[in-house]
Amino acid sequence: MCAQTPEAVIPDLPLVASGKVRDVYDAGDGRLLLVASDRISAFDVVMDEPIADKGRVLTAMSAFWFAHLGDVVANHLISTDVADLPDGARLPGLAGRIMLCRAAEMLPVECIVRGYITGSAWKEYSAGGTMHAMAMPAGLLEASQLPEPVFTPSTKAEMGDHDENISFQRAADLVGAELAARLRDVAVELYRSGAQWAAERGIIIADTKFEFGLVDGELVLADEVLTPDSSRFWPADLWHPGATPPSFDKQPVRDYLDGLDWDKRPPAPPLPPSVVDATAARYRDAYERITGLALADWPGHSV
Ligand SMILES: Nc1ncnc2c1ncn2[C@@H]1O[C@H](COP(=O)(O)OP(=O)(O)OP(=O)(O)O)[C@@H](O)[C@H]1O
Numbered sequence: 001m002c003a004q005t006p007e008a009v010i011p012d013l014p015l016v017a018s019g020k021v022r023d024v025y026d027a028g029d030g031r032l033l034l035v036a037s038d039r040i041s042a043f044d045v046v047m048d049e050p051i052a053d054k055g056r057v058l059t060a061m062s063a064f065w066f067a068h069l070g071d072v073v074a075n076h077l078i079s080t081d082v083a084d085l086p087d088g089a090r091l092p093g094l095a096g097r098i099m100l101c102r103a104a105e106m107l108p109v110e111c112i113v114r115g116y117i118t119g120s121a122w123k124e125y126s127a128g129g130t131m132h133a134m135a136m137p138a139g140l141l142e143a144s145q146l147p148e149p150v151f152t153p154s155t156k157a158e159m160g161d162h163d164e165n166i167s168f169q170r171a172a173d174l175v176g177a178e179l180a181a182r183l184r185d186v187a188v189e190l191y192r193s194g195a196q197w198a199a200e201r202g203i204i205i206a207d208t209k210f211e212f213g214l215v216d217g218e219l220v221l222a223d224e225v226l227t228p229d230s231s232r233f234w235p236a237d238l239w240h241p242g243a244t245p246p247s248f249d250k251q252p253v254r255d256y257l258d259g260l261d262w263d264k265r266p267p268a269p270p271l272p273p274s275v276v277d278a279t280a281a282r283y284r285d286a287y288e289r290i291t292g293l294a295l296a297d298w299p300g301h302s303v
C-alpha cells in the first residue's frame with residue numbers, strides 16, 4: 001500500500017495511475033507520460049523523505065539502456081524532452097524525470113532474469129536445492145553466479161502484495177506459448193547484453209525485472225529498464241560468493257530500517273539526512289559508472 005497519495009503535478013493532463021515511485025499521465029494520441037519522482041520505497045512502504053535526483057537517475061538510466069539495447073527489441077520510449085510534451089504540460093520541474101512513451105497493452109508477466117542467486121531465490125535454494133521450483137546444480141553459495149541466466153517470471157500483485165512467482169507453463173497460459181517463449185528469450189538476451197556492459201564497468205547486475213507490452217501487435221520493452229529500482233546492482237570488487245554484497249541502491253535505507261523496531265507497515269519512520277544522502281550518492285554513482293556520463297549533464301540539473 002502507498003503511504004502517501006502523491007499530488008498530481010501536471011494539472012492539465014489526466015493522471016492514469018500513481019505507483020510507489022512513478023506517476024503516469026495520459027498524454028493523448030496513444031501516448032503515456034511517465035514521471036519518475038524522487039520517492040523511495042523500502043519493504044513496499046514509501047518513505048517521507050525524497051532522495052535527491054533519484055527520479056532523474058531512473059529516467060536517464062532507462063533512456064541510456066533503451067538506446068543501448070535497441071537492437072535486441074523495440075521499446076516504448078518516444079522522448080525524454082519536456083519540449084515534446086503537450087501544451088500545458090511543459091513544466092520546468094519535469095526536466096530530466098519524464099519519459100513520453102507509446103501506451104502499450106501491458107503483458108501480465110513480469111520478466112525477471114537472474115544471473116546470480118540471492119534474495120528469495122537463495123532462500124528457496126538453500127532450503128531445498130531448487131530455484132523457482134527448478135532443479136539447480138548442487139554447491140551454489142549465496143550470491144554465486146548461475147551457470148546461465150535464468151528466466152523466473154512472476155505476476156504483478158495487487159497493490160500491497162508481493163509479486164507471485166509463476167512457472168514458465170503458467171506464463172504460457174497467460175500470454176500464449178509462443179509469446180511466453182519470446183519474452184523469455186528476449187529478456188535473457190537483454191539481461192546478457194546489459195550485464196556484460198555493466199560488468200566491464202565494475203558493476204554486477206545480479207538480477208532484474210523487465211516489463212513488456214504490445215503496441216499495434218508489436219512486442220515492446222516498456223516501463224523502466226535496468227535501473228537500481230528494477231535490478232540488483234553490486235560493486236564487482238565487493239562480490240564474493242558466500243554473502244550478498246551491498247547493493248547500489250536502497251541498501252542504506254534498508255540497513256537503517258532493519259536496525260529499528262519497525263513493523264514494516266505505514267507510516268514509515270523518518271530517515272536521517274545521512275541515510276538520505278548516502279542513498280542519493282549511490283543512485284548517482286550507479287548512473288555515472290554504468291553510462292560513463294555525468295548526471296549534471298542530464299536535464300534538470302540544479303546548480
Ligand atoms: N508503455 C507503457 N504502456 C502502458 N503502461 C506502462 C507502460 N510503461 C510502463 N507502464 C506501467 O506504468 C506503471 C508505472 O508505474 P510504477 O512502476 O511507479 O507503478 P507500479 O509498478 O504499478 O507499482 P510499484 O512499482 O509502485 O509497485 C506500471 O504499472 C507499468 O506497468
Ligand SMILES: [Mg+2]
Binds near residue numbers: 019
Ligand atoms: Mg513498477
